[in-house]
Amino acid sequence: IRAGASLVQLYTGLVYRGPPTAREINRGLLDLLERDGFNSVSEAVGADL
Numbered sequence: 001i002r003a004g005a006s007l008v009q010l011y012t013g014l015v016y017r018g019p020p021t022a023r024e025i026n027r028g029l030l031d032l033l034e035r036d037g038f039n040s041v042s043e044a045v046g047a048d049l
Helices: 011-017 020-035
Strands: none
Touching: 011 020
């Protein structure tokens, strides 16, 4: 995301790990945003460019 990505592929994770995958990704993303001082995903997109 910090390199400019604005879309995450979720399908493969859902196939192999099931619906909890979306919750895990969301929680992990929130943790990373907080750690890096961002208030939203849109703030983080492209931050390292």
